[in-house]
Amino acid sequence: MEQKLCVCVLGLGEMGKIHAESLRRLGGVELALASKRSKSLQELGVRLYVPEQLRFSSYEEAIASPLVHAVVVATAPSEHTQQIIAASRAGKHIFCEKPLGLSVESAQEALSCLERVQAEREESERKIFMIGFMRRFDPAYVRGKELVESGVLGQPTVLKCTSGDAEYPAKYQRDVGYNSLLLDLAVHDIDLARWLLAAEVHRVHVVCRSLVYPQLAELGDADNAIVTFEMDNGTVASAHFCRAFGYGYNVTSELVCQRGTVFLGELRRAGDAVRVANTAGALSERIAPVFAERFELAFQREMEVFAQAIRAGVLPTGAPGALDGLQATRVAEALVRSWQTGLPQLVL
Structure with a gap:
């Protein structure tokens, strides 16, 4: 045995x-x-x-x-x-x-x-x-990646992301010593842009604000940020990071391609359906709720992949490794520099 x-x-x-x-x-x-x-x-x-x-x-x-x-x-x-x-x-x-x-x-x-x-x-x-x-293991995002790779919608051109919570987590409402919005939350969408657009981030620009929790500004953090990512293959991504949506957890993405747009993350939990808008019309699905339920299948799947990789002795293609983590941190650090200077920053 x-x-x-x-x-x-x-x-x-x-x-x-x-x-x-x-x-x-x-x-x-x-x-x-x-x-x-x-x-x-x-x-x-x-x-x-x-x-x-x-x-x-x-x-x-x-x-x-x-x-x-x-x-x-x-x-x-x-x-x-x-x-x-x-x-x-x-x-x-x-x-x-x-x-x-x-x-x-x-x-x-x-x-x-x-x-x-x-x-x-x-x-x-x-x-x-x-x-x-974990978004690389979510059925909706996996389906979106498959649609891109199939070529049915043509080349992707723009990725638009929204990520955030109903309220700012209590653990960050104290001086943790870093901008958690950019260094902790944003890395998910940085990885998503690299994965879906098959490119590296070349230059970034961010505008951060503390609009709902003004005390965060004194801690070097923020509750809202608008970010642009210029990719090295000419494509562009944008993201809105928010810790104050009020109504619940919201992670959604739009992947604009030459012949249609894929709306990702609007499902409650199960299934691999996405909403696609093109000349044939649109298929609509429900909006996603809180993160633990929304990504339950993704969290389960990534643990399955981790255990399978250990037994196989190799990380499967597409599973995120240490280099992906390093690249996400490189981009997040550039976002912090952009926030501090108010200027676009190259990813070093």
């Missing part, structure tokens, strides 16, 4: 709990949990039937444990780099929630460690690294 793959979730905040529940549903996977918060660790451990020996009160203990084969890094963004480095040196497979790092320097440090450790191993002993850009 094949040995079960033991995957430990580091951090049991909202994303950690989502990933833990997704892993619990997978066959051939044994779930482990690590948290500094004993109450959360105990409650989730009991609810998901995690044995005591697989509940860790420190991340270091979990990473060092010979019982653990892989980790899911779902801790605070400021902790990602060091945990990636520690897990890589400990010989673990790694899934990391976005962002890879809060600066190009920290993201590059993580990537360099991954590459160095991989180079020291025999090919059969190399480990999987995957980053959490």
Whole structure:
């Protein structure tokens, strides 16, 4: 009988709990949990039937444990780099929630460690690294990518994105030391632009405002941002990032092509349908609700792909890896420079 793959979730905040529940549903996977918060660790451990020996009160203990084969890094963004480095040196497979790092320097440090450790191993002993850009696994976005690659709508020309929450998360309504709107939220749409337009971001421009939560301006953050991305193949993307929609979670995209427009993200959950407008008319679907429900299938699918990649020994084509995380951080850092200067910035 094949040995079960033991995957430990580091951090049991909202994303950690989502990933833990997704892993619990997978066959051939044994779930482990690590948290500094004993109450959360105990409650989730009991609810998901995690044995005591697989509940860790420190991340270091979990990473060092010979019982653990892989980790899911779902801790605070400021902790990602060091945990990636520690897990890589400990010989673990790694899934990391976005962002890879809060600066190009920290993201590059993580990537360099991954590459160095991989180079020291025999090919059969190399480990999987995957980053959490879950929209690549959402049925609607997957269908949109398939439509683009089929050529039925011609070449894509413009991508328009909207991303945000009903209200600003409480965890960011204090001095976290960085612009969370650009360095944490925007990286999803940066990756989406790179993936759907099959190009790298060349230049960016952003306008940030603190319109609903004026105190955020003093913390170096914002609740609204309008961004343009100039891609190196001549296409263009724009995005509205918002932490104050009021009515709920909103992630929608329009991909304008030569012979039609694909409306993405307007589904409640299941199915691979999208809304396409062209000379034949339009197919309409419902607007998406809160993120945990909206992307439930995507979160489940990315954990499935992570587990399958570990068993296969290779990350499948299209699954986001460390380089994708680094590129997203490069663009996000350029957005911060644009916000600080008020001028367009090249992506370095």
